[in-house]
Amino acid sequence: MSASPAVEGWFTTGPEPALLGSRCTTCSTVYFPPTPADRAGFCRNPACDGEEFETAELSRRGTVWSYTDAQYQPPAPYVARTDPYEPFALAAVELAEGITVLGQVADGYGVKDLKVGAEVELVVEPLDDERSIWRWKPVTELGEESDQ
Amino acid sequence: MSASDVAVLGVGMHPWGKWGRPFTEYGVVAARAALEDAGIDWQSVDLVVGGETVRNGYGGYVAGATFAQALGWNGARVATSYAACATGAQALDTARARILAGLSEVALVVGADTTPKGFLAPNAGERWDDPDWLRFRLLGMTNPAYFALYARRRMDLYGATPEDFAAVKVKNARHGLENPNARYRKEVSVDDVLSSAVVSDPLHLLDICATSDGAAAVVVSSTEYARKLGIEDPVRINAISTVTPTFPNTVLDMPNISTDCSGGREPDRTFKESIAHAAYEEAGIGPQDVSVAEVYDLSTALELDWMEDLALCQRGEAESLLRAGETTIGGHIPVNPSGGLACFGEAVPAQALAQVCEVTWQLRGQATGRQVEGAKVGITANQGLFGHGSSVILSR
Numbered sequence: 001m002s003a004s005p006a007v008e009g010w011f012t013t014g015p016e017p018a019l020l021g022s023r024c025t026t027c028s029t030v031y032f033p034p035t036p037a038d039r040a041g042f043c044r045n046p047a048c049d050g051e052e053f054e055t056a057e058l059s060r061r062g063t064v065w066s067y068t069d070a071q072y073q074p075p076a077p078y079v080a081r082t083d084p085y086e087p088f089a090l091a092a093v094e095l096a097e098g099i100t101v102l103g104q105v106a107d108g109y110g111v112k113d114l115k116v117g118a119e120v121e122l123v124v125e126p127l128d129d130e131r132s133i134w135r136w137k138p139v140t141e142l143g144e145e146s147d148q
Numbered sequence: 149m150s151a152s153d154v155a156v157l158g159v160g161m162h163p164w165g166k167w168g169r170p171f172t173e174y175g176v177v178a179a180r181a182a183l184e185d186a187g188i189d190w191q192s193v194d195l196v197v198g199g200e201t202v203r204n205g206y207g208g209y210v211a212g213a214t215f216a217q218a219l220g221w222n223g224a225r226v227a228t229s230y231a232a233c234a235t236g237a238q239a240l241d242t243a244r245a246r247i248l249a250g251l252s253e254v255a256l257v258v259g260a261d262t263t264p265k266g267f268l269a270p271n272a273g274e275r276w277d278d279p280d281w282l283r284f285r286l287l288g289m290t291n292p293a294y295f296a297l298y299a300r301r302r303m304d305l306y307g308a309t310p311e312d313f314a315a316v317k318v319k320n321a322r323h324g325l326e327n328p329n330a331r332y333r334k335e336v337s338v339d340d341v342l343s344s345a346v347v348s349d350p351l352h353l354l355d356i357c358a359t360s361d362g363a364a365a366v367v368v369s370s371t372e373y374a375r376k377l378g379i380e381d382p383v384r385i386n387a388i389s390t391v392t393p394t395f396p397n398t399v400l401d402m403p404n405i406s407t408d409c410s411g412g413r414e415p416d417r418t419f420k421e422s423i424a425h426a427a428y429e430e431a432g433i434g435p436q437d438v439s440v441a442e443v444y445d446l447s448t449a450l451e452l453d454w455m456e457d458l459a460l461c462q463r464g465e466a467e468s469l470l471r472a473g474e475t476t477i478g479g480h481i482p483v484n485p486s487g488g489l490a491c492f493g494e495a496v497p498a499q500a501l502a503q504v505c506e507v508t509w510q511l512r513g514q515a516t517g518r519q520v521e522g523a524k525v526g527i528t529a530n531q532g533l534f535g536h537g538s539s540v541i542l543s544r
Contacts, residue, residue, distance in 0.1 A: 028411070029408075044395065045395055065297075066304075068299075068300055068351075071348065074288035074289070077270065077274075090288075090293055090297075098396070098398070099407055099409040100398070100406060102400065102405050102406065116301055
């Protein structure tokens with residue numbers, strides 16, 4: 001994949017991609033999206049006045065908090081990937097860190113493949129010709145593959 | 149009844165619709181209706197608070213001064229509020245604070261909006277550091293998609309069905325039939341909802357509220373001033389909650405891409421629960437005292453969430469109350485007797501005030517065709533973008 005991350009520093013793109021958060025070095029609270037490197041960061045825990053952060057890879061797997069799809073083409077600045085528009089699914093996923101992160105669902109999967117509490121895994125797929133994006137892919141147990 | 153109550157002297161609205169005219173016009177119509185209802189003239193008002201909408205697309209922003217000028221400069225003090233969907237309540241809170249401080253005597257609070265067609269979308273331009281822009285650009289995450297996430301949770305966790313969601317629309321459509329300010333006044337069947345297009349699974353087009361033009365206005369004063377006018381038993385505002393979330397906010401809120409990190413310690417209350425809790429605390433009452441509720445049904449399923457956030461029932465029990473007809477007028481706890489957003493559509497800076505108008509009419513026994521008999525205490529609730537939300541408790 002030659003595309004670069006849609007937002008630099010938000011996720012890794014290796015064989016085991018992961019979201020990148022910012023961890024407060026004072027109270028250890030993790031944030032996603034991360035604090036931009038060129039900007040001052042202030043910990044948003046009201047009991048902490050930390051201003052130093054380190055990059056933290058977030059869990060690659062999580063459980064589905066909820067899910068839906070976009071059956072109508074969203075308005076700009078959304079850019080449709082196909083013409084005519086093809087609906088895609090979205091999921092909010094709870095990670096072990098206690099943070100819920102939205103994402104589109106991996107290509108080829110829809111709401112029928114999801115359930116609140118089901119396990120999903122982070123993958124990186126093309127957003128457009130130039131950019132890549134994180135997506136949530138249902139974790140299929142061995143033996144279920146043949147059902148698809 | 150307490151020393152921190154203020155009196156609602158008058159309420160008024162401009163009917164909701166898609167009129168396509170300047171918002172100022174709607175605001176003035178609503179303001180004049182509220183002044184007439186209060187029986188006072190504009191010259192007596194010494195404070196104007198305007199609800200502002202932060203969305204471009206038309207010349208000028210809605211602000212207190214816009215309305216003050218349109219009504220004719222009368223030298224009143226002016227304030228402007230922005231709190232997304234809670235704008236009207238925050239404006240009302242500003243008026244209440246100055247009245248209780250003895251700094252103002254009679255306040256006119258106005259919210260009005262002219263809305264664009266279709267999905268609410270962010271401003272134009274490339275803004276890679278703006279989360280509201282990014283949720284569309286990166287994810288195609290529209291407002292209805294957030295509503296759909298909440299709806300789906302009800303299905304997977306509590307066994308709600310699309311028929312339940314449709315039943316909320318059927319109920320609210322029936323409630324709003326006789327409401328002269330409602331935009332949609334037509335019976336809707338469960339089949340109508342289920343056969344309308346799915347926008348974001350599991351929500352259909354008729355599960356989701358429209359955006360509307362409209363205006364609402366409220367005239368408030370001290371209870372002492374009301375007595376001087378000969379109003380011995382006015383509707384009183386007992387509480388206005390405009391609390392912000394408490395860290396960590398672990399429920400995904402529009403327009404965010406993520407939540408705070410719980411770090412394993414879940415907060416005592418969700419943001420929406422805390423909005424209502426603060427209102428109950430301030431009013432010194434509990435959910436068992438409430439006779440009528442106006443809640444923000446941006447989607448049908450969201451009305452069910454609100455019933456639980458307001459502690460009108462336990463978590464997961466809203467569907468059983470709905471199915472038993474308890475949230476219909478005539479039931480144990482009628483919800484959205486006005487017809488709610490289902491019949492109005494959303495006119496953001498006016499909507500929280502519209503809720504207050506409806507509860508006022510209910511408590512006065514003036515809600516013709518939709519009256520909740522014997523209503524004594526009413527509560528409103530809404531949540532908007534960027535950590536805003538409100539709940540107002542009124543009684544008589």
